[in-house]
Amino acid sequence: MSEFLGNAQGALAALYETLQASALLPVFTDPAQLSPGQAVLVAVSVLFVGTVLRNLWGGQRTNKVKLRAEFTPAINHPLIFFLGKVYYHAPPPVKAIPCLTPFGMKLETYLRMADIPYEPMYDWSIGPKGKIPWIEYNGEAMGDSGLIIEFLNREKGVDLNQSLSDADKAVSRAFTKMGEENTYWGGARYRWIDNFDTVHEVLEVSWIVKILGLLRPVRSTIRENMWAHGIGRHSRDEIEGIVEKDIKAVSTFLGAKPYLMGDEPTEADAAAFGQLSEVCFAFPGSYMERLVTVDCPNLQAYVNRMKNRYWPDWDELTSKTVPIS
Amino acid sequence: MSESAGHAEGSLAALYETVRLLTDPGQLSAGQAVLVAASALLVGAVLWSCCGRQNKVKLRAEFTPGKVYFHAAPPVKAIPCLTPFGMKLETYLRMADIPYEPMYGRSRGPKGKIPWIEYNGEAKGDSGLIIEFLNREKGVDLNQSLSEADKAVSRAFTKMVEENTYWGLVRNRWIDNFDQLQELFEVPWFVMFLLRSVRGKVKQTLWAHGIGRHDKDDLEGIIEKDLKAISRFLGAKPYLMGDEPTEVDAAVFGQLSEICWANSDTYLHRIVTVDCPNLQAYCNRIKDRYWLDWDQLTKKSKKDQ
DSSP states (O other): OHHHHHHHHHHHHHHHHHHHHTTOHHHHHOGGGSOHHHHHHHHHHHHHHHHHHIIIIITTSOOOOOOOSSOOOOEEOSSOEEOOOEEEEEOOOOSSOSOSSHHHHHHHHHHHHTTOOEEEEESOOOOTTSOSOEEEETTEEEEOHHHHHHHHHHHHTOOTTTTSOHHHHHHHHHHHHHIIIIIHHHHHHIIIIITHHHHHHHHTBOHHHHHHTTTHHHHHHHHHHHHHHSGGGSOHHHHHHHHHHHHHHHHHHHTTOSBTTBSSOOHHHHHHHHHHHHHHHHSTTOHHHHIIIIIOHHHHHHHHHHHHHHOTTHHHHHHTOOOBO | OHHHHHHHHHHHHHHHHHHHHHHOGGGOOHHHHHHHHHHHHHHHHHHHHHHSOSOOOOOOSSOOTTOEEEEEOOOOSSOSOSSHHHHHHHHHHHHTTOOEEEEESSOOOTTSOSOEEEETTEEEEOHHHHHHHHHHHHTOOTTTTSOHHHHHHHHHHHHHIIIIIHHHHHHIIIIITGGGHHHHHTOOTTHHHHHHHHHHHHHHHHHHHSGGGSOHHHHHHHHHHHHHHHHHHHTTOSBTTBSSOOHHHHHHHHHHHHHHHSOOSSHHHHIIIIIOHHHHHHHHHHHHHHOTTHHHHHHTSGGGO
16 A cells, blocks of 8 residues: 555656656746746647547536426325426527427427426526436436437326327328428527527527627537538528428428328427427528418418417416526 | 837737747747647647638549539448448439449548539539439439328438438447448558547537437437338338339438448347338348349459459
8 A cells, every 4th residue: 555655656756857847837837937928828728628628528428417406206106106297497488489499399388288297497407418408307307308208108108199000100200300300400500690690689688698799609519510410511592492391391291281190289299389389489580480471371370270279378478588697 | 109009019029929939949848849739739720620611622624514423432342332322312313314423432522521423513412402403404303203292201201311310320330330340341450540530520420410419228219210110101112102212212222221231230230121121121122123233333342352
C-alpha cells in the first residue's frame, strides 16, 4: 500500500517537473505573466480542447433528469389495483398552441384519446434522451413519444388500433414515420432557420432573450441535426418541394374520411394531428400553412375535427400563457 | 483623433507581437508550440465547418447529351452496391429502361452523398430527387397504374424505409457489427483505421438524427416493427402495391437487399429471411427480374481479381 502511494507521489512529482520544464505551468498558475499573444493562444487552445472533449463525450450523453421526490405509483396486486400516475413534461402552452413541439401535441392528444389521466408538468426540462416531451411514471423517466405510447398501451391495456387490419396498421405506421421523420424537418427548417426572427414571437420569449441571442445555439443545433439527417443538404426550394409532396400525400390518403384510417380515430391520428396542428396554428403565413388550409382544405377540416373532439380546453390553455423571461 | 490613432497603434503593436510568435516558430518554446498548433487546428476546424460543406464534384470532360452517368461505390462480393440508395437508384434505372453508364468510384456527389449522377454536364444528388428529375426528363411513370391514395401510401412506405429503417441498418453495420465491415467492404486491414474515424462520425450522425439516442434494444424494436409492417402490408402480393412493380419497390428493395445479402448473422437478417419469409421471396423476385447480371457484377469484385 505504501509502495503504491510512493509510486503515485513519484508520478505526480514527475508530472509537476514536466509541466514546469515545458513552460506550460506558468500559463496555468500565473496568467498575469502572460503576454497578450500568449493569452490569446491559451484561450484558443482551451476552447479547442473543450470542444473536442464535448464532441467526444458531452454531446451524446443521456440526459440526467430531475425526477419528482413523490409520485403516485402503480400497484399491481391481486387485491389492490392502483393505476400509476403519468407526469407529463412539456413546454408550457403559448397563445398559438397548447404545445410548441409536434411530439408534445401528439403525446398529449394520445393521452386524451386513450382516457389516460395525467398531470401536466409544464416546464422546459429535457427528458432522458435529451428531447421533449417526456414522462415520469413510477419514479422512472421515459423519453420518445413513440416508445412512451407503446409502453402506456401495454401498461394501461390500451389499443387505439384494435379495429384495424394488419395491413392497415402497417399503413398507419408508414404515415406516422413519414410525418415524424420527414415532414417534421420541414417545419423545423421553416421555424428555426428560414424564419428565425418570428420564432421569438411564437415562443413568446422576452426581448432580453432575443437581444442576447440566447436561442441561437438552438438554431445551430437544428442546422447540425438536419445536416446529419440528410435533409439539411437540400436547398430551401427542394425541402419545400419534399414537404409539399408529403402534405399532399396525407391529404390524398385522407380523402373524404373523417379520420386517417376510417370513421374512428386511431393512433396515427394523434401523430398526424401532432404535426398538422403545429402547421395550422403555429406557422402563420408559411407555405406549409397555405398547403394545409388553402390547397388541401380537407386537412384543415381534419385538424379542426380533432381539436374540437380532444381539445375542448384549447382556448383556456392558450389564453393562460406566461411569457418566457 | 490622435488618441484613437494612438489606440490603433497600440492594438497593431499587440497584433504584431502575436503574429511574430506565429512567423518565427524557431523562437517558440515547447509549450508555446503546442498552443500555436492547437489554435491553428481550431481555426481550421471552424473554417471547414463553415465553408467546407458543399462538395466540389469533378465532372467528366466529355459527355453524351441525354446519357445518365451513374456514380456509386464499386460492387463487392456480397452485393452490387453497398449503399441501399445506390441499389434503389440502379434498380429504378433498370425498371424504367433508362440506359446508364456506371462510373464506379469513391467520389461523392454535390450534396456530399452517394449515389449521384451526371446528366448533360450537371451533377445531381439524392436518389429521390434524381428519380423525380428522370421521370420528367425521360417521360417515365412507374406509378401510372396506381390510384392517388395508393401513390400516397407508396410515398409513406418509401419515407418510412428510407428515413427510419435505413438507420437501423447503419447502426448495425457501423456500430454493432463493425468487425464485419472489413470483409464486407473488401478493404485491406490498414484502411480500417480510417473506417474507425468514420464510425465516430456515424455515431454523431445517429445522435443528431435522433434515433441514435435509443439504446440497442429500443432501436432494434423500432426497426423490427418497421420490417414487420412492410411484411404485413406486402402479404401475399408479388409486389408492394400489387401485381406489377412500382417506384416504391425500388426503394424497399434498395433497403431489403442490403439486409438480405450484405448483413448476415444479424437480427435484421433473421427478421427478413426467417420471421418474414415473404420479404425474402420478394427480394429474390426483384433480384431475378432486374438483376440478371448480379453474379457477374459481384464476381468481378476485387476479392477474385
